[in-house]
Amino acid sequence: MRQIRRRLAFAVTVVLLVLTGGCGPGTPEQITLTLATFGQFGYEDLIPGYEFTHPGLTIRQVKTEQGGPYHEDLLAKLRSGQGLADVQAVEEGHLADVLAQSAKFADLAEIGPRDVKPGRWLEWKYEAGRSKDGKLVGYGTDIGPLAMCYRKDLLEAAGLPTDAGSVKTMFATWDSYFRTGEKYVERAKGKAWFDSAAQNFNAMVNQLPVGYLDREDHPTLETNGPLQAAWNQVTTAVRQGQSAGLTAFADDGNNGLRLGSFATKVCPSWMLGVIEEQSGPGNAGKWAITDAFPDGGGNWGGSYLTVPAASEHPAEAAALAAWLTAPEQQLHAFRVSGNFPSQVDAFTSPDLLSEMNGYFGGALSGQVFVAQARKVGKPQYKGPGDGKIQEQVIAPALKAVEGGADPGAVWQQVLTGVRRIAG
Structure with missing residues (x-):
């Protein structure tokens, strides 16, 4: 039924495209715009409609399967100034490296369509796309609001409640989450509370007002009390056996x-598909999701569309990026690829609010993640190298703690590693 609904929705989308036309500036004849994306953005069905309403315009989408190689290639092209697409997608984990080179990108607030206002997006999503000098480098596409996924059967077997009210209480704060985890591992006979210390720690750090770097791009770890407290909480839980490592x-x-x-598992909106695929049909109905996340909201994932300054057709490229990130198009992307929209008007869509996930016991997942997205506060500043710190320093350090290393000694290694990357 869900696939039938999606096909019908796509048919309606195509009809509307033909009837309503485009929203960008007049397009000169025989222009080709390149659109570079990675993974699944859900734009393939939309491009023919945009071309139809913009005679003389051809859009060539260049897709890369994996985000890692894509962003390595993007950064190499920024260094050389050669080979950049007219519209370049950027994943939020790599956005800091792009914002640090804002001079190489157009200011979309200046060249974009006049009717595209900041209020199109959740405030935190819009603000995260701006550089330190105030330039709007990216139009927001999707987001990854955080909820918590959990195995009902495992909680029941450990004598823990699974009703909605009790679950929200258990997951209300990181203190209550880890306290419940301590009870769980005492009763569960060898099973862990969560999968990975790095997964939890990254979510905790991303909730803080200040992360690994301050706005002058200096490391904060030696003076950032909340971040140090998060490290202590996670590593204590590891030593209690809460992490599966x-x-x-x-x-x-x-x-x-x-x-x-x-x-339990930290669960951005896109994680539902990962869990369903990897857990397999035998675990259908055992997983559940709640619109509670420790200490409020958070985000993990999502992307932006940018227009490099090297584009020969910046106004047309900005118009295309603006159209692709409008609520109607992002809802279509959600229907075909599951990418959760970041546009405020999309949050009242019946399609989104009625989204039901049978694998997770019929949970109204659209409503869950709308509620979670609204809880996210101001975006945390992320300086260049933030992604490297998470991937090359924090993740292996926490893996070492999971392997039995002393958290205090490992923390000193973390400080050294962060200084090496950030200076």
Whole structure:
């Protein structure tokens, strides 16, 4: 039924495209715009409609399967100034490196369509696309608002409640979450509370007003009390046996999902598909999701569309990026790829609010993530190298703690590693 609804929705979208036309400036004849994306953005069905309403315009989408190689290539092209597309997608984890080179991108607030206002997006999403000098480098596409996923059967087996009210209480704060985890591992006979210390720690750090770097791009770890407290909470939980010590998205993490090796998982909107695929049909209905996340809201994931300054057709490229990030198009992308929209008007869409996930016991997942997205506060500043700090320093450090290393000694290694990357 869900696929039928999506096909009907796409048919309506195409008809509307033909009837309403485009929203950008007049397009000169025989212009080709390149659109570079990675993974699944859900734009393939939309491009023919835009071309139809813009005679003389051809859009060539260049897709890269994996985000890592895509962003390595993007940064190399920014260094050389050669080979950039007219519209370049950027994932939020790599956005800091792009914002640090804002001079190489057009200011979309200046060259974009006049009717595209900041209020189109959630405030935190819009603000995160601006550089330190105030330039709007990216139009927001999707987001990854955070909820918590959990195995009802595992909680029940450990004598813990699974009703909605009790679950929200358990997941209200990180203190209550880890306290419940301590009870769980005492009762669950070898099963862990969560999959990976790095997964939880990254979510905790991203909730803080200040992360690894301040706005002058100096490391904060030696003076950032809340970040140090998060490290202590996570590593204490590891030493209590709460972490399964797995690597998310690797073979061991996927096997852990299938085997039920842990009971809870930090769960951005896009994680539902990962859990369903890796846990397999045998675990359908065992997983649940709640619109509670420790200490409020958070975000993990999402992207932006940017227009490099090197584009020969910046106004037309900005018009295309603006159209692709309008609520109607982002709802279509959600229907075909599951990418959760960041546009305020999309949050009242019946399509989004009625989205039901059978694998998670019929949860109204659209409503869950709308509620979670609205809880996110101001965007945390992320300086250049923030992604490297998470991937090259924090993740291996927490893996070492999961392997039995002393958290205090590892913390000193973290300080050294962060100084090496950030200076």
